[in-house]
Amino acid sequence: MKQxxxxxYFWVALTTILIxxxxxxxxxNQTIHDQKExxxxxxxxxxxxxxxxxxxxxxxFQAAAGKTDFRITLIAENGMVLYDNKVxxxxxxxxxxxxxxxxxxxxxxxxxxxxxSSTIQSETYYYARKLSDGRYLRLSSEGLSIWSGFVQVLxxxxxxxxxxxxxxxxxxxxxxxxxxxxxxxxxxxxPMEKVVFPELGVLQKRLGFQNRKIQTQMQNMKEQEYKLTAxxxxxxxxxxxxxxDRKIQYMNQSCQDxxxxxxxxxxxxxxxxxxxxxxxxxVVESALKGNVHTAMQELDHKxxxxxxxxxxxxxxxxxxxxxxxxxxERERTERMRKEFSANVSHELKTPLTSISGFAELMENxxxxxxxxxxFAAKIHRExxxxxxxxxxxxxVSQLDDKEVYYGKENxxxxxxxxEVCDRLxxxxxxxxxxxxxxxxxxxxxxxxxxxxxxxxxxxENGIKYNKxxxxxxxxxxxxxxxxxxxxxxxxxGVPMKYxxxxxxxxxxxxxxxxxxxGGTGLGLSIVKHVVEYYGGYIEIHSKMEEGTEIVVHx
Numbered sequence: 001m002k003q004x005x006x007x008x009y010f011w012v013a014l015t016t017i018l019i020x021x022x023x024x025x026x027x028x029n030q031t032i033h034d035q036k037e038x039x040x041x042x043x044x045x046x047x048x049x050x051x052x053x054x055x056x057x058x059x060x061f062q063a064a065a066g067k068t069d070f071r072i073t074l075i076a077e078n079g080m081v082l083y084d085n086k087v088x089x090x091x092x093x094x095x096x097x098x099x100x101x102x103x104x105x106x107x108x109x110x111x112x113x114x115x116x117s118s119t120i121q122s123e124t125y126y127y128a129r130k131l132s133d134g135r136y137l138r139l140s141s142e143g144l145s146i147w148s149g150f151v152q153v154l155x156x157x158x159x160x161x162x163x164x165x166x167x168x169x170x171x172x173x174x175x176x177x178x179x180x181x182x183x184x185x186x187x188x189x190x191p192m193e194k195v196v197f198p199e200l201g202v203l204q205k206r207l208g209f210q211n212r213k214i215q216t217q218m219q220n221m222k223e224q225e226y227k228l229t230a231x232x233x234x235x236x237x238x239x240x241x242x243x244x245d246r247k248i249q250y251m252n253q254s255c256q257d258x259x260x261x262x263x264x265x266x267x268x269x270x271x272x273x274x275x276x277x278x279x280x281x282x283v284v285e286s287a288l289k290g291n292v293h294t295a296m297q298e299l300d301h302k303x304x305x306x307x308x309x310x311x312x313x314x315x316x317x318x319x320x321x322x323x324x325x326x327x328x329e330r331e332r333t334e335r336m337r338k339e340f341s342a343n344v345s346h347e348l349k350t351p352l353t354s355i356s357g358f359a360e361l362m363e364n365x366x367x368x369x370x371x372x373x374x375f376a377a378k379i380h381r382e383x384x385x386x387x388x389x390x391x392x393x394x395x396v397s398q399l400d401d402k403e404v405y406y407g408k409e410n411x412x413x414x415x416x417x418x419e420v421c422d423r424l425x426x427x428x429x430x431x432x433x434x435x436x437x438x439x440x441x442x443x444x445x446x447x448x449x450x451x452x453x454x455x456x457x458x459x460e461n462g463i464k465y466n467k468x469x470x471x472x473x474x475x476x477x478x479x480x481x482x483x484x485x486x487x488x489x490x491x492x493g494v495p496m497k498y499x500x501x502x503x504x505x506x507x508x509x510x511x512x513x514x515x516x517x518g519g520t521g522l523g524l525s526i527v528k529h530v531v532e533y534y535g536g537y538i539e540i541h542s543k544m545e546e547g548t549e550i551v552v553h554x
Contacts, residue, residue: 033114417455
């Protein structure tokens with residue numbers, strides 16, 4: 001800003017000096033011209049009076065012409081030069097009839113003009129008067145031209161200009177320093193707190209207005225940024241933002257947790273430095289071409305899905321948004337749904353096929369009369385099996401619906417467990433399994449129906465999958481103020497890889513053994529749903545050929 005002020009002062013001073021100089025030289029030249037013209041007019045009046053009285057041969061005329069500083073020329077009416085006090089032989093001089101001053105004199109009685117020499121070093125002034133006899137008396141005087149006058153005063157003007165410019169720079173420096181100090185002294189947070197110069201008041205007001213406007217905008221931006229951060233950081237989905245150069249600009253916490261990394265160290269790096277998998281690169285490249293793209297990838301023990309979307313501004317790609325979804329649970333649920341549908345179809349088809357086959361044999365009289373009761377009994381057993389399967393499916397569906405209310409009452413869980421053990425005693429005896437019940441009387445507010453489903457399926461499962469002459473321990477206790485139920489057997493055990501799946505619907509570790517033991521394959525699934533209904537959890541401890549313990553915490 002200082003340099004600009006200095007430049008402006010310099011040009012103003014220089015322009016002013018040049019204008020003043022030209023005006024001065026022009027005025028001075030015009031004054032000299034007027035003075036010369038007035039002097040020639042007076043001299044012309046005097047000489048013309050002599051000529052009018054005595055003629056051009058008169059000694060008085062010649063004497064006057066010889067003493068004057070002006071050049072005197074006597075011109076005939078036809079323009080021929082008759083006399084010139086500066087030229088001895090006038091016969092060789094050109095005709096002056098067309099000279100401007102002669103033309104003016106012939107018309108007006110007198111006339112004047114000036115002519116600048118070709119070298120622009122001097123200017124000649126002419127004055128002509130028409131005499132009574134038709135002749136013309138012309139006087140001329142030579143002086144400096146405007147340009148010559150300017151050149152003569154140029155050194156003085158240069159000195160003056162340098163002096164003025166120096167003074168101007170001093171003034172400019174002083175004023176600039178004061179102005180800059182005043183501007184630098186403005187408090188940008190509160191511009192109107194101190195007004196040094198009234199002239200800066202308008203600037204300070206505008207600064208104050210702009211400051212308030214900027215603060216409001218910054219506050220709005222912070223609020224928007226806070227809202228956006230709150231939304232993105234609380235998303236369950238991972239979010240990655242890239243610029244047009246594939247560099248990571250933002251990564252939310254869910255994405256960092258999904259990839260088990262610290263996202264801050266990847267900010268500013270290219271996406272390939274974070275994840276160089278083919279699915280991710282396909283999503284990025286497609287989005288950079290302006291397309292929405294999706295791809296899936298196996299990530300350790302997870303399965304993720306990428307959604308890439310370009311960010312467009314004025315039809316130009318400014319960046320990319322990548323949404324990362326953990327679809328592991330969705331895939332597992334979908335797999336379980338398909339398995340459930342297939343198992344339901346199979347489990348329903350098996351008893352229906354038996355019932356249909358036996359009924360068809362009896363309808364076509366292909367069964368001996370004495371075998372009809374046996375076939376009827378088989379139909380009855382398969383019908384009961386089918387009914388049990390349907391009831392279990394209904395139970396699981398109802399337990400899935402958390403809004404179903406089953407009622408509550410205080411139940412002594414130890415006594416309730418004894419009732420279930422007594423009911424299953426015939427099954428235990430038929431398989432030579434000894435059931436032992438122990439524990440404390442624990443009261444729990446729950447539904448008798450759901451507690452029956454819980455105990456019955458756990459104990460029945462322990463008996464079915466036990467070894468001959470095996471044992472089953474049922475223990476009811478209280479831990480940290482909550483009921484704890486343990487059912488431990490000496491059965492065949494559950495392989496480690498299947499322990500997380502035994503509570504799935506229709507899942508069986510050994511399908512051949514399951515056909516021998518019967519059941520619907522929904523028992524432990526019902527147990528899991530009952531425990532989840534009451535907000536509890538299940539633990540399983542199992543060793544192959546040693547047995548399994550299932551611990552329920554309610």
